[in-house]
Amino acid sequence: MTVTLADLPVPSGQDAVAEAGLLAQALMAASPPYAEARFAARQDDPGTAGDGVLHLILSRDGQVGQDFYLEKRADGGGRYHADVPAEERAGAVDVHVDVGDQLTARLRQLSAILAATADERYVRPVTNAAEAAEATLSGAGTDPALAAAGNDLVQACLAGARAGSADALVTAARDSVRDATQQHLTWRMDGWSLAAILIATNVPIACAATADRSALDTATFARYLGTAASAARSGDWQQVGIVISRALADGHAGNLAVLGADLSAEAIRLRDEALAGPPSPMIFGQKLFEALPYVLAAWWISRWADDGGAPPPGPDPDTWKKRRTDAEELYVRMTDGVFAQWWRYVTGAVAQERRDIMAVARDKGKLAANELLRKGEDSYDRPKSLRPYLLGEHETPDGS
Amino acid sequence: MDIEDSIIEVTDSIGPDYTDLAPEGEAHFDPVTIATLLACHILYAVGAGIKDGITEAAKDGTVAVLQASGRHIRDRLIPQRLRAFFTSPASPADTDAERAKAQQEAGDSLASAATAAGQLDPATIAQLAAATAAAVAQALQTAGLKDAASARVAQTIEAQVKITLTPVP
Numbered sequence: 001m002t003v004t005l006a007d008l009p010v011p012s013g014q015d016a017v018a019e020a021g022l023l024a025q026a027l028m029a030a031s032p033p034y035a036e037a038r039f040a041a042r043q044d045d046p047g048t049a050g051d052g053v054l055h056l057i058l059s060r061d062g063q064v065g066q067d068f069y070l071e072k073r074a075d076g077g078g079r080y081h082a083d084v085p086a087e088e089r090a091g092a093v094d095v096h097v098d099v100g101d102q103l104t105a106r107l108r109q110l111s112a113i114l115a116a117t118a119d120e121r122y123v124r125p126v127t128n129a130a131e132a133a134e135a136t137l138s139g140a141g142t143d144p145a146l147a148a149a150g151n152d153l154v155q156a157c158l159a160g161a162r163a164g165s166a167d168a169l170v171t172a173a174r175d176s177v178r179d180a181t182q183q184h185l186t187w188r189m190d191g192w193s194l195a196a197i198l199i200a201t202n203v204p205i206a207c208a209a210t211a212d213r214s215a216l217d218t219a220t221f222a223r224y225l226g227t228a229a230s231a232a233r234s235g236d237w238q239q240v241g242i243v244i245s246r247a248l249a250d251g252h253a254g255n256l257a258v259l260g261a262d263l264s265a266e267a268i269r270l271r272d273e274a275l276a277g278p279p280s281p282m283i284f285g286q287k288l289f290e291a292l293p294y295v296l297a298a299w300w301i302s303r304w305a306d307d308g309g310a311p312p313p314g315p316d317p318d319t320w321k322k323r324r325t326d327a328e329e330l331y332v333r334m335t336d337g338v339f340a341q342w343w344r345y346v347t348g349a350v351a352q353e354r355r356d357i358m359a360v361a362r363d364k365g366k367l368a369a370n371e372l373l374r375k376g377e378d379s380y381d382r383p384k385s386l387r388p389y390l391l392g393e394h395e396t397p398d399g400s
Numbered sequence: 401m402d403i404e405d406s407i408i409e410v411t412d413s414i415g416p417d418y419t420d421l422a423p424e425g426e427a428h429f430d431p432v433t434i435a436t437l438l439a440c441h442i443l444y445a446v447g448a449g450i451k452d453g454i455t456e457a458a459k460d461g462t463v464a465v466l467q468a469s470g471r472h473i474r475d476r477l478i479p480q481r482l483r484a485f486f487t488s489p490a491s492p493a494d495t496d497a498e499r500a501k502a503q504q505e506a507g508d509s510l511a512s513a514a515t516a517a518g519q520l521d522p523a524t525i526a527q528l529a530a531a532t533a534a535a536v537a538q539a540l541q542t543a544g545l546k547d548a549a550s551a552r553v554a555q556t557i558e559a560q561v562k563i564t565l566t567p568v569p
Contacts, residue, residue, distance in 0.1 A: 268417075268546070275415070317479060317544040322424035329419050367404040367436075367503075370411070375432045378416045 004043055005102055008346050010109050017122050018282070020110035022342035024129035024187050025285050027103055029292055029338040030331070031190045031237075032133035033141055037066065038339070040099045053084060055092040060099045060137075080332075104133040129187035136190065142235030146193035149180050150232025153200065157226050166218035169225060173201040184293065191289070191335075195296035196237035198263065200228035202297075203243045206255040244304040253305060257313030260301040264327060267295035271334065275377060279385045279397045285341035288334045288380055295334060299327035337380025344381065350390075350397065358392045401514070403443075403507035406560050410439035413556035417549035421540070423483045433495050437485050440502035442477065442540075446532055446557060447509030447564075449473030451516040466527060470535035477539035510564050517565045525565045533558035 011019055027035045037058050054070040069081040069092060084092070107130045114123045136143050156172030180197040183189035204224035208216040228243040247256055274287030305313070306320035313320060344350060353376065361369035373390060376382045388394040418435045453469025517525070537554035541547065 265546075268548075271416075272548075317424065319424050322544070325422070325424060326419060333416075365404065367407060370408045371432045371436060374411060374435060378431050378435070380416075 002043070003347050005106065010106065010113065012113055013117070016110050016113045017118055019342065019346060020107065020114055020126045021122070021282055022285060022345050023103060023107050023110065024126050025282075025289050026339040026342040027107060027133050028129050028184070028187045028190045029289050030296070030335045031143075031192045032104060032136050033099075034192075034335070035339060036101060036103055036137065037097075037099050038335075039103055040097045041070075041095075043102075053088050053092040055089070055094045056097060057094060058097050058099050065099065065141075101133075101137055104130060104137060107133065125187050132188050132190065143190060143193045143237070144235055145183055145189040146196055146237060147233055147235030149176060149183075149189070149193070149197055150200070150229050150234070152176065152179075153225070153229035154233060157222065157229055161222055161226075164218075166216050166221060169218070169222055170205070170216065173205065173225060177201050185290070191292040191296060192237045194293040195300065196232055196240040198293055198297040199300060200232050200240050200243060201225070202259055202263075203247055203256070203301075204228060206259040207247045207250070207252040209255065241300060241304060244301055245308070248305060248308050248310050253310040253313070256301050256305060256310075260298045260305075260313065260323060263294045263298040263301070264323070264330075267291040267298065267330065267334075270294070271330070271380070274380070275383050277383050277385065279383060279389070281341040281345055281382075284383045285338045288337045292331060292334050292338070295327055295331045299324065299331055302327055333378075333380050340379075340381045350382065350386065354390050354392070357390045361391060401510060401564050403503060403510065406443055406510070406564075407436060407439045407503065407506065409556050409560060410442055410553065411435045413552040414438065414545075414549060415552070417545060420545045420549065421479075421482045421543050422486045430495065433499060434485055436499055437502050438482065440499075440506040441482070441485070442536060442553070442557070443506040443560070444502070444509045445473050445476035446536065446561065447506070447511070447513040449476060449535070450513040450528065450532060450561070450565075451509070454513075454516045466531040469528060470531050473532060473535040474539045477536065477543070479543035482540075482543045514564050519567065520565060522566070525562060528565065529558045529561035532561050 010016070029035065041056050041058065052072050054072060056068055056070055057064055058066045069084045069088070071081060071084070083089075107126065111123070111126045111130050114126055132143075132145060135145075153172065153176050156176070157169065160166075160169035160172055177197060180189055180194050184191065184194040204221050205216065207224055208218070208221035210217060224243055224247065227246060228240055231239040231242050244256065247253075268291075270287050270291035274284050274291070277283055277287060302320050302324040306324045310320060312318065313323060353372075357369050357372045360372055369391065373384075373387055376386075377384055386397055388399060389397045414435060418431075418438055421438065449472035450469045452472040453465050453467075456468045456472075457463045457465035517528070520528070533554040536557045537550040540553060541550045545553070
């Protein structure tokens, strides 16, 4: 039977501190509306057996905000589709989901409990996340934190242009990334908005680099940065994509290929640190949380390049479509992985997994048990350091 | 040699990066099974490649065993063959059957390689293991696996080949 949020009482004390941190991170990983929508869709999933296509229709305050299709396969797997062929659409089962603010409301409850009992250093970040989530869930769904960062960048562009200094612009861009990263780590800015800042600052640098990458063409840099900063002021991360579109139209696909590979490599480096790290769900989730904006930015570049028919980024099999698919695989699983740290904590999933894996190891052997271990690791549910606990070699997750 | 241990070592070395080897479009696959099948196929290719390389070198004295083995391994790890694994079988029963068959083939292949290698001296086994690892890494990189994951797989394959080919006293 599916566990619902109503089945889970709001905790107190140290449990409240732990859950609040994990939930705040889950909400802010990609974006609060995305987390709320995915959670609501899962909770409302009618659990149709076997394969088939579900048509998810998401509403908030009575207004349909988004709809998509979920292909369910016999093996229990699923696949998201923005649209499906007409014959599948005709046979799809409509599922209406009221997205609401289930996660944000619970975080508010936890925040209130923490405010009464916990140290300010725990309370402040959780309050940040609750406020940021409420801000993006209301209005047009735009992010005020991104809009403010865009505004700062515009002001810096104007100051740099007046001074005629490329160095001042580069400094402003780097400061912007540093500030946005700090806001992301303190749960005031979500992952998509930080990805937008990474795009807004790094695409201009990539396009303005001279052939030997030793200097920047000031005029090109200022033009691109101005375009991106103006778009960011809207608070809508999707608007910042215009700078990618412009760079591709101006023939900078090669520069974007290098940038996309660098962003993707940084995401994978952080993911590998998570998988090789300690068993703490907070630390594991935080590494994935830090990795997400990089892979979202890489995905975004590949998506625009693929849709725009840009020249291949490298020799076969390196194509924009392949990069797009890889980045999508990575960001969906990473987002789910950060989310899973909260959900697994509140549902006590790891203890049940331990029982299952020990039983499989006993009855079916080590290869079958290893497949279950990898299933949790490849979906970014848990790090490898939990293996001794899951196999029954340790009595506690941290080996104590 | 325990084939299950070898498969576990190779799947762990690929880790979650097996998706690098998928076709460029949207692929449907069962992630846990796909990694096992890929690991089995890599081990099969290693065993068969070493055996064929040794056989070829024995027939034609001008052929160097290291190069021949490397070539035979790469021929079995072409990108199209690896991408073909990313189409899941129709049912869990088919998956179980395919996994069991792949495990058997990998075990038989490595056993044949060990027989063909006979009483190679430790220095030659070490050279063959290094050449095999390099061939696997090159083939996987050509198919799209990124450098870090390819290096991890190569390190694992080198160790597994040494274990497989070193005669048990």
